[in-house]
Amino acid sequence: DAEITQSPRHKITETGRQVTLACHQTWNHNNMFWYRQDLGHGLRLIHYSYGVQDTNKGEVSDGYSVSRSNTEDLPLTLESAASSQTSVYFCASSESPADTQYFGPGTRLTVL
C-alpha cells in the first residue's frame, strides 16, 4: 500500500545545529507539505511544493528550508536550530486540490 513516512520519529538536538527531517511518500503525489503543530497554535504550514524543483513558503517559514529533487521526497532543513523550533512536524501529500491530504506519523523535535 502507498504510504507517507517520516524520519526520525524523535530527535533531540542543540541550539545552533543544522537538522534535516525526512519525508518520503509512495503515492506519487506532486504536492507535498510541511506543517508544525504546537499547543495553542494548531497546525501551521511551513513550506510546500507542487512538484520537482518547486518550493514555496508557508506562514511560518523563517529558519526552515526545503528542496524537491524528486517526486517522492521533501526534506525539511532547520539551518540553525532554535528552542522556538521545538515542535511536532508533520509532512503531508495530495494528488490535487480536490483530493484529501495524507499525513505522515510526525517527527517530535526537541531543541535544547
Added chain:
Amino acid sequence: KQEVTQIPAALSVPEGENLVLNCSFTDSAIYNLQWFRQDPGKGLTSLLLIQSSQREQTSGRLNASLDKSSGRSTLYIAASQPGDSATYLCAVRPPSQGAQKLVFGQGTRLTINP
C-alpha cells in the same frame, strides 16, 4: 485572512450518545473542507472531505455537513464508542489557484466514557 475555529476545545460524553462537533470559518470562499482525526502521539487521519459544491458527506457513523454561506461545518458522530476518543480537526482549503494549503482549526478533544 481565513481563520478556523472549533468550539468546544474539549468534550466528554458517555458511550452511546450521538454528538456534534462544530467548525466555523471566517471566509466563505473555500475550495473544500476536511475533517481529520488525530490520536495522541500520532499523525492525522482524514475522515471526510466535502467539496464546496456539496452539502454533506457520510462515512459509516460519521456525517459531515457544510454551510458555506454561514461559514459552518458540523461533524455528527452517531452511537459514540470509546474508540472514537481522539482530537478532531477541521481544515479548509482556500480557492486561490494553486493554493492547496490547508488552514486548520485547533481541534476538539473528544472523550467517550464507557
